[in-house]
Amino acid sequence: MRHLPLNEITGEMFLAHSVFGNDGRILLNKGTKLTPSYLKRLGKMGYTHLYVYEKIDEKWDCTGPLSDRIRAEAMHVLWQSLIRVVERKPLNEQQISFVVEGILKEVLQKEDCVFDIIDFKTADNYLYNHSLNVCILSILMGKHFNFTQEELKEIALGAFLHDLGKAYLRSAVKKIQALSLVETAQGKQHTKKGFDILRAITGFPAKVASIAYQHHEREDGSGYPLGLIAVDIPLYSKIVGTADSFDAMISHRPYRKVLWNDQALQELEAESPSKYNPAVVAALRRSVALYPVGSGVLLAGGEERVVVAASATRIILQKPGDPSDLLELPVDALSRIEKRIF
Ligand SMILES: [Fe+2]
Known part of the structure; x- marks a missing residue:
């Protein structure tokens, strides 16, 4: 692969x-x-x-923690939810709750699961894949804070819907696809709009709506909409906000260079503790594959390899052109990798 x-x-x-x-x-x-x-x-x-x-019978998987079935269902529910927001109709709370439980179940199924794929968003599907990625990352990070099942469900719901307010700012359904490109002052209102929409759903805890409201707040008070400082920002919002920034950094965006996972982590670490909470950034580092599936790496000694599987505990490297030549490295031996080359 x-x-x-x-x-x-x-x-x-x-x-x-x-x-x-x-x-x-x-x-x-x-x-x-x-x-x-x-x-x-x-x-x-x-x-x-x-x-x-290169051969049809290759066994390696590059779909990340989610099955195609759940990914399809999640995208469909998000699509319908965004349309309902644009049309000013109430959200289908049960449908959202059901699909988020499905995501949660699959992410928690594999004990040593990490976020292990290279982004393949397009400008059109950005909001859909971004919402899903932030949801997966927030669940994985929540595990490192020993969240209960109920807490994981809350953060997963908030992460899945964190940018829902962007749909409110658009009046035409066909424009939904370009929503993520709205980063103007008007775009900043998406936090408050998302909060209002989610607060109206009686079945969701208030904390879920707060995630939409606060995911752009930063530790030093430089965020929006309120400019809250560290002690006033709840942990859920810090986690979703950090996952949100990370996923944006690893995505192809018109206004910034795409970063590799290790570069994005370093950038967030450089902005911690000023903007991002150190414990949250540490949880993110433990939730992400440093070399995601499909990366090319250079081993100390000059040999090139391609990553075909990655988990929290080990990484499997294939020799290009020779699928049977595999090298398994435990994560504490990652120093044998000199650098990522593609
Ligand atoms: Fe946002």
Whole structure:
């Protein structure tokens, strides 16, 4: 398995993950042979890189902690929720609660699970994948704070819906896709709007709505909307805010360079304790694969390898072009990796 830019993918390769529409429909199935017309279409959709198999029977997985079924359901529920917000209709509380429980169950299933995939968002699906990623990251970080099942559900709900208020600021459904590009003063109102919408859902605890309100607050008071300082920002909001920043850093955005996981972690650490809480950033570091699946690394000694699996305890490296040549490293031996090269 490789993570390749579109122009290096040949018609002999196979898609290693399904491609979803924003409403959760599968547009292309995992295992599809990447003919030139498919590649052209994926390019038009905004994909710059894809995970590919060179042989159809490769076993390595690049879908992260979620199954295709839950990912599709989650995207569909988010899609419907955003439309309801745009249309000023009440959210379907049970539907949201049910799908977030499904996400929670899958993320908690694998004991040594970390966030292990390279981002493949496009401008169109940014908000959908971002909301899901922030939800997964917040659950994994919550585990390190020994949250109860109930607390994990609360933070997962708040993380899943943290940017919902952005939909309120748009009046046309077709514009939903570009919502994440709204970063203006008006965009800042999404925190308050999200809070108001979520507070109206009687079945969700008030803490869930507060996450939408406070996820842009920063330790030194430089955040918004209230400019709260460290002691006044609840832990849930610090966690979701940090996961939010991390996921934005590892995404292709029009206004900033995309960072690799290790670079994004370093940047957050450099802004801690001023902007980000040190214990929260430490929990993030433990929740993220330093070298996600598909990364190319250079071992001390000069050998190149591709990461095909990563967990909290170990990493599996494949020799390019020789799928049977595998090297397993426990995480405390990661110093054998000199650097990431792609
Ligand atoms: Fe936000």
